[in-house]
Amino acid sequence: MANVVIPFLMSMLLGRTIDLTTYSVGGDIYDHDDYDESPLNVLNSTYTVLQGNVLPYSHIGLPADLVLRIKSDYIHSSSGTLGLDGLLKETSWKSNSVVVAVTSMVQTVYRELKSSSPLFSNWMERIDSDQTHYAHSLVYGGWSAILYRFRCEVPGEEEIVREILTSQMGVSGTMDGNAVESLQKAMKALEGNKDLKGEVELQVRVFSSVRHSEDVTSPEKMLKAIEKFPDDVGMLGQPLFVELKPLHKLNSRYPKVSPDHELEKDMVKIDELFDDLRIARAGIRKWTTETLTDFSEEEEKQISHLLDHVTRCVQLFHRISGEASIYKPIDPNLLKAAVLQYDKGLKHGGESYRQLFLRLKEDIDANCEDDFGHGIGGVLSVDHNQKLQMGEVSGLAECKTLCIEEPKCRAIGYADYILKVVTSRLHNRLVKENKQCWIYFKSTKTADLVSIEKTGNPRVYDRKCL
Secondary structure, eight states, X not given: OOOEEEEOOSOOOTTEEEETTTTEEEEEXXXXXXXXXXXXXXXXXXXXXXXXXXXXXGGGTOOHHHHHHHHXXXXXXTTGGGTHHHHHHOOGGGTTEEEEEEEEEEEEEEEEEOTTOOOOTTHHHHSOTTOOEEEEEEEEEEEEEEEEEEEESSTTTHHHHHHHHHXXXXXXXXXXXXXXXXXXXXXXXXXXXXXXXXXXXXXXXXXXXXXXXXXXXXXXXXXXXXXXXXXXXXXXXEEEEEEEEEGGGTOTTSOOOXXXXXXXXXXXXHHHHHHHHHHHHHHHHHHHHHOOOOOOHHHHHHHHHHHHHHHHHHHHHHHHHHTOOTTSOOOHHHHHHHHHHHHHTTTTSOSSHHHHHXXXXXXXXOOEEEEEOOOXXXXXXXXXXXXXXXXXXXXXXXXHHHHHHSTTOOEEEEEEEEEEEEEOSSOEEEEEEEEEEEEESSOTTTSEEEOOGGGBOOEEEEEEEO
């Protein structure tokens, strides 16, 4: 059985044991101070243009089971909310975004048990029989993850942004001067791209084992910060990785376990569903705590029904995540129950629980202002009972006024002109209708935007709602 290398997350001193099926830490079988030490002085910095809604955990050396255990609070990292815990539990980057993740790793020192180090005389009495491995070596240093988040104003335009980024940068590579230049070219291409109907906002989040001494908010400054990162980490830093050796090789009484990497695919899917539920639950709780709206009895039932269902789902996925290990099968009955419960809540429409939450809030507690965002090209795809055709108006200002007067209005559609086919028994005529106005009961946050450029120049203006 091969050795195992995992991120340093627990109290894994050299010579200490662990059960990889439960990630429970046991006792010591070697003296943890009896080690050889070698300097490393290694800096690696790479980038990845994320291709979906799940971080490429392998890119930062994280197995999916550990990710789930951290998210479910069964394991905590020493770097806390600004480090690994924060990186994995942060979910805002998933909303209408494309992320370029820049990961830097500084390795300072390698420590391993001496080959002459003796086992404790009573080592088998010091540990439980279900332990599977022991810590043979440790790598020290520091790590940093800089997330460049390109947030799309219009949902669905992430693929356009991702295509522009990958056309300049590829999917992944070494973060160096050439990569910075490629990122700058991609950002410039985004500014002038005519296929994007809405704006693309750049946001930067940093998670690291130690704070950067240099600014990282722009590509130009980021490279300097990465070059100085070894100085920020210092001579030793903190444990990064632990190499585990199997106890089975010391004595056959200890279980021989092997990883099932096919399980990681299931765990990645579980991670995506778990995040959706956590986002929705946090949003509902924040909304109901902060709102001053006096809901009707029926509205309170709708909110409670959604929150109760989301909470039940969270509890199921929390249990699965807390027990996750690529060294043992997932309970099939528990997984089936969790997925069925998740799907049940979406059977009447909705791509995610986040979307269900946004729709409910928009319907009953939008808290809208008498102001609008800038226009986005296209029309909203909504049912006939979710819009009003207002016909010709004097201009955009009148269309906005009509919206403000309609309590259910969440957005307007306005076109200087639109071409419409009028059908009769004798022939079809193409008619040009000027200054057309639509009132929508949905916004671009909760309905799909459809382009009809060939038949006019309609634009959607979301009403500003909290």
